[in-house]
Amino acid sequence: MEKQNTVVLDIGACNLKIGTDDGIRNIPNCIFKSKMERRKSFISGQIDSCKDHSGLFYLLPFQKGYLVNWDVQKQVWDYAFGKDVLNLKPADTSIILTEPHFNFPTIQEAMNEIFFEEYEFQSILRTNATTLSYRKYEEEFPLENCCIIVDAGYSFTHIVPYHAGKKITSALCRIDVGGKLLTNHLKEIISYRQLQVMDETYVMNQKKGAGSEKSSKTQEQTIRLAGERISVPEVLFHPSDIGIPQMGIPEAIVHSIEKCPEELRPHMYRNIVLTGGSCNFKNSKERVEREVRSLTPSLYKVRVTMSDRPQEYACAGGLAWSTADHFREHLLTLEEYQEAGQSACQRQFIDI
Structure with a gap:
């Protein structure tokens, strides 16, 4: 054909x-x-x-x-x-x-x-x-017939379990935290501590995920990023830090898996997949895996995977x-x- x-x-x-x-x-x-x-x-x-x-x-x-x-x-x-x-x-x-x-x-x-x-x-x-991400994971791990996709996007973060080619809609979970909120939070911190950047969305969006870079120039002035590289992505794990009364990503993963049929839960815990641009922060995979492990019964194996380009x-x-x-x-x-x-x-x- x-x-x-x-x-x-x-x-x-x-x-x-x-x-x-x-x-x-x-x-x-x-x-x-x-x-x-x-x-x-x-x-x-x-x-x-x-x-x-x-x-x-x-x-x-x-x-x-x-x-x-x-x-x-x-x-x-x-x-x-x-x-x-x-x-x-x-x-x-x-x-x-x-x-x-x-x-x-x-x-x-x-x-x-x-x-x-x-x-x-x-x-x-x-x-x-998330369905396309499931198809990619299915290709990479053909012996697994289920996984849970964490899609940390611009507006929201969705946690969606899949089994045998279908999403388990009843266990889908959404957190109202994404890249836009993180950029706005960074702008507020920098504006309060250093320089008024509330109108510099493009520049701050670029610097938000700059990894080891510590400074950026805008309006011919220097912005130094230090503790912000830790406090901004921390919102993904503790939204309540900025007044959002919702679970962080690790809690939401556990919450979603516990709503799946009991026989699927061990398989879900060892097939957690991080996707989306807001997963690009340094050590995101290790942090999620560690925190999910701390919330999970010891009899379950916890494994988190993330590609080099999750977006x-x-x-x-x-x-x-x-x-x-x-x-x-x-x-x-x-x-x-x-x-x-x-x-x-x-x-x-x-x-x-």
């Missing part, structure tokens, strides 16, 4: 991860406006041509984890599909799209219309990023899945959509 030309579009609230046979590209999912360059706009990757990153402000398609600004999102998609990035022909391409858990039906319907009626893709598959893990999972046997049965074709409309999407994409 002829090889399917498939693109993976992991649509994050901050970044767009695009997977093709040539690899994975990570571009901003937003439009930037510059206060210094006469309010000039930069769509997604065009930010690389911006000469002054101070005072940039964002036009984001997502608010509180859901796609609401279709005008901004459409411009980013146009840029991604155009000659500067993919230069693809939708009529010859199948596309895997990600959406948030418990996405609103109106948003799902709008996505179906845009990708089938405006772009006219050959076929699409709409699913969650691209879901996209890599989509690429792996697209080469698997029976993948095409999950796709909905343009012809099928034209015949049955939105009802075909509701049938095809249920709980994938």
